[in-house]
Amino acid sequence: xxxxxxxxxxxxxxxxxxxxxxxxxxxxxxxxxxxxxxxxxxxxxxxxxxxxxxxxxxxxxxxxxxxxxxxxxxxxxxxxxxxxxxxxxxxxxxxxxxxxxxxxxxxxxxxxxxxxxxxxxxxxxxxxxxxxxxxxxxxxxxxxxxxxxxxxxxxxxxxxxxxxxxxxxxxxxxxxxxxxxxxxxxxxxxxxxxxxxxxxxxxxxxxxxxxxxxxxxxxxxxxxxxxxxxxxxxxxxxxxxxxxxxxxxxxxxxxxxxxxxxxxxxxxxxxxxxxxxxxxxxxxxxxxxxxxxxxxxxxxxxxxxxxxxxxxxxxxxxxxxxxxxxxxxxxxxxxxxxxxxxxxxxxxxxxxxxxxxxxxxxxxxxxxxxxxxxxxxxxxxxxxxxxxxxxxxxxxxxxxxxxxxxxxxxxxxxxxxxxxxxxxxxxxxxxxxxxxxxxxxxxxxxxxxxxxxxxxxxxxxxxxxxxxxxxxxxx
Amino acid sequence: xxxxxxxxxxxxxxxxxxxxxxxxxxxxxxxxxxxxxxxxxxxxxxxxxxxxxxxxxxxxxxxxxxxxxxxxxxxxxxxxxxxxxxxxxxxxxxxxxxxxxxxxxxxxxxxxxxxxxxxxxxxxxxxxxxxxxxxxxxxxxxxxxxxxxxxxxxxxxxxxxxxxxxxxxxxxxxxxxxxxxxxxxxxxxxxxxxxxxxxxxxxxxxxxxxxxxxxxxxxxxxxxxxxxxxxxxxxxxxxxxxxxxxxxxxxxxxxxxxxxxxxxxxxxxxxxxxxxxxxxxxxxxxxxxxxxxx
Numbered sequence: 208x209x210x211x212x213x214x215x216x217x218x219x220x221x222x223x224x225x226x227x228x229x230x231x232x233x234x235x236x237x238x239x240x241x242x243x244x245x246x247x248x249x250x251x252x253x254x255x256x257x258x259x260x261x262x263x264x265x266x267x268x269x270x271x272x273x274x275x276x277x278x279x280x281x282x283x284x285x286x287x288x289x290x291x292x293x294x295x296x297x298x299x300x301x302x303x304x305x306x307x308x309x310x311x312x313x314x315x316x317x318x319x320x321x322x323x324x325x326x327x328x329x330x331x332x333x334x335x336x337x338x339x340x341x342x343x344x345x346x347x348x349x350x351x352x353x354x355x356x357x358x359x360x361x362x363x364x365x366x367x368x369x370x371x372x373x374x375x376x377x378x379x380x381x382x383x384x385x386x387x388x389x390x391x392x393x394x395x396x397x398x399x400x401x402x403x404x405x406x407x408x409x410x411x412x413x414x415x416x417x418x419x420x421x422x423x424x425x426x427x428x429x430x431x432x433x434x435x436x437x438x439x440x441x442x443x444x445x446x447x448x449x450x451x452x453x454x455x456x457x458x459x460x461x462x463x464x465x466x467x468x469x470x471x472x473x474x475x476x477x478x479x480x481x482x483x484x485x486x487x488x489x490x491x492x493x494x495x496x497x498x499x500x501x502x503x504x505x506x507x508x509x510x511x512x513x514x515x516x517x518x519x520x521x522x523x524x525x526x527x528x529x530x531x532x533x534x535x536x537x538x539x540x541x542x543x544x545x546x547x548x549x550x551x552x553x554x555x556x557x558x559x560x561x562x563x564x565x566x567x568x569x570x571x572x573x574x575x576x577x578x579x580x581x582x583x584x585x586x587x588x589x590x591x592x593x594x595x596x597x598x599x600x601x602x603x604x605x606x607x608x609x610x611x612x613x614x615x616x617x618x619x620x621x622x623x624x625x626x627x628x629x630x631x632x633x634x635x636x637x638x639x640x641x642x643x644x645x646x647x648x649x650x651x652x653x654x655x656x657x658x659x660x661x662x663x664x665x666x667x668x669x670x671x672x673x674x675x676x677x678x679x680x681x682x
Numbered sequence: 683x684x685x686x687x688x689x690x691x692x693x694x695x696x697x698x699x700x701x702x703x704x705x706x707x708x709x710x711x712x713x714x715x716x717x718x719x720x721x722x723x724x725x726x727x728x729x730x731x732x733x734x735x736x737x738x739x740x741x742x743x744x745x746x747x748x749x750x751x752x753x754x755x756x757x758x759x760x761x762x763x764x765x766x767x768x769x770x771x772x773x774x775x776x777x778x779x780x781x782x783x784x785x786x787x788x789x790x791x792x793x794x795x796x797x798x799x800x801x802x803x804x805x806x807x808x809x810x811x812x813x814x815x816x817x818x819x820x821x822x823x824x825x826x827x828x829x830x831x832x833x834x835x836x837x838x839x840x841x842x843x844x845x846x847x848x849x850x851x852x853x854x855x856x857x858x859x860x861x862x863x864x865x866x867x868x869x870x871x872x873x874x875x876x877x878x879x880x881x882x883x884x885x886x887x888x889x890x891x892x893x894x895x896x897x898x899x900x901x902x903x904x905x906x907x908x909x910x911x912x913x914x915x916x917x918x919x920x921x922x923x924x925x926x927x928x929x930x931x932x933x934x935x936x937x938x939x940x941x942x943x944x945x946x947x948x949x950x951x952x953x954x955x956x957x958x959x960x961x962x963x964x965x966x967x968x969x970x971x972x973x974x975x976x
Contacts, residue, residue: 402826
């Protein structure tokens with residue numbers, strides 16, 4: 208590359224006319240090298256006499272072709288089919304489009320190896336993403352070829368290949384530093400997310416499990432199932448309403464209780480505030496899974512101490528089956544909210560406590576001089592200041608509660624059973640329902656639709672929240 | 683107040699007395715409320731700690747203050763069950779998760795904060811969107827993929843998925859924190875001829891320590907409590923993490939061994955609780971920083 212480039216630009220050449228007569232046809236329109244690069248990457252650069260860039264782009268072109276041929280089966284003299292002869296890209300795209308054509312079959316020689324639709328889909332997705340990345344390079348090469356020629360024709364003297372790559376290399380540090388994180392994200396987050404979206408449009412469920420069966424595309428049937436089949440729609444609507452109610456009440460109660468305690472602890476009348484504070488922080492510090500499982504045992508209908516205690520003091524005649532009594536779903540819901548209050552208030556208490564400590568005393572003194580009572584001081588000084596700082600966290604907390612898998616699943620496992628619901632109990636949130644659909648019932652396609660619905664809801668709230676913060680403006 | 687002594691002493695005295703009585707009443711009510719809350723907060727914890735030392739076995743016999751306290755449950759836990767194995771598994775995942783998360787998010791956050799490059803805005807927007815996608819939704823897709831590629835049941839795989847799941851958020855935190863660090867130090871070092879990586883290691887990293895601590899604590903403690911990811915990605919009994927094992931202990935219909943569960947719960951909760959209480963200030967400020975940055 209270096210050798211070629213030195214001949215390309217022998218020494219600093221101020222004497223060379225900007226139009227570069229004799230180097231390439233001066234009258235060539237910019238579209239010509241662009242078109243050449245569109246056909247064979249780098250050809251346009253070659254027409255522009257930029258061997259370095261030409262080699263760079265051609266490497267990607269050749270690499271793509273070699274990879275395809277090496278992974279494929281192009282030499283055997285039989286009829287070409289994408290399934291048997293295609294390489295990484297052709298077979299990948301074929302798999303993504305068809306999801307396999309050959310089911311596993313019983314033959315004389317035993318079980319034949321059928322197509323595994325999900326593996327094909329994932330490989331196809333990887334091939335597609337790689338092609339998309341290559342397409343970016345392809346467009347880059349076309350634009351570069353045409354742009355360079357346009358510059359030449361306009362009489363300017365564009366950058367040499369070497370200067371171009373030097374500039375590129377200097378800015379490449381950022382990409383190199385980001386690459387480990389990027390690779391991890393692409394394979395562990397982006398790819399699965401795209402895959403999950405695709406599954407929402409297939410019939411991948413317990414009736415179509417690869418490698419035994421083939422999976423096929425079904426368009427928007429799954430959305431229709433969820434939003435048009437009455438039993439599903441009823442379950443979805445019921446759970447959605449409860450999820451929203453749960454998220455609102457859970458957030459409001461934890462915030463209110465946390466605020467109340469923080470204000471009390473800030474008062475000069477309370478003795479040993481730090482001791483109280485440390486005690487109240489315990490539910491936050493103890494892992495939520497442990498606390499939730501402990502409460503599950505305490506509220507166990509048959510053996511749990513709470514039921515026993517209620518019988519002992521004569522409040523109830525028989526044991527209360529908190530989470531398993533289908534006739535009283537609201538009892539289970541109420542207890543779940545109370546347990547969530549226990550788990551959630553310390554976080555807000557700590558937050559509000561921190562804010563309160565930073566409100567200058569002079570505010571209150573001024574208010575007292577103006578004759579404000581304790582309540583007025585609270586209402587017009589404390590609340591607005593706290594509110595302003597804590598609002599983003601309240602919204603985050605709402606989102607967290609909306610997706611609060613832990614409390615519900617560990618405490619009630621969604622119970623008590625609800626006969627009107629599809630695969631769900633009365634306290635199930637959208638997420639726990641999704642979890643049951645996927646893991647226990649293997650309805651992956653419906654689960655994928657649910658994931659999308661939850662993402663849209665949560666995403667909308669997050670976008671609203673982001674608009675308020677400076678995050679977006681800083682982008 | 684004492685400007686005109688003697689003129690209306692009696693009246694003032696009675697007002698002050700009433701005031702003091704009202705103060706005393708308010709204070710008593712407040713302490714009463716605090717005490718009730720404290721009892722509600724402490725009772726379940728005392729109950730499970732007490733049960734873990736109880737001689738019984740079943741849930742019905744569990745009491746907060748056992749009569750013949752014994753360590754049998756803990757001995758049983760570590761000798762008769764796989765708990766020790768699970769504990770080591772969790773420790774393994776937690777350690778990888780902590781090291782990986784801190785290293786990757788610090789590097790990425792710093793690059794986003796300090797270097798201007800093509801595609802920066804687009805990738806930050808991408809990170810924001812990924813961060814909104816709840817991690818368990820990704821987890822379910824990862825599960826379907828791993829299932830078909832035969833990658834399930836690997837602790838290292840679990841750790842990698844955990845790192846990736848939290849990376850967008852952690853990167854965002856680190857970027858926000860680095861934004862607020864003075865750039866003049868970097869520039870001075872660059873003038874002295876320091877390379878970019880040297881500036882990162884010698885100058886920026888030490889300044890980022892509070893945020894590094896926050897990410898380190900949260901990513902070390904998360905795998906101990908996480909349930910969904912390990913439940914999806916791990917299968918065999920000797921590959922479980924503590925959270926999975928505990929959940930199984932308590933849902934297993936045929937086991938009537940509540941006191942062993944209690945011992946397991948205490949053994950899991952104790953170190954994390956102490957860590958949280960000791961480092962609470964860090965954790966609360968870190969959470970605030972995250973929220974303000976979106």
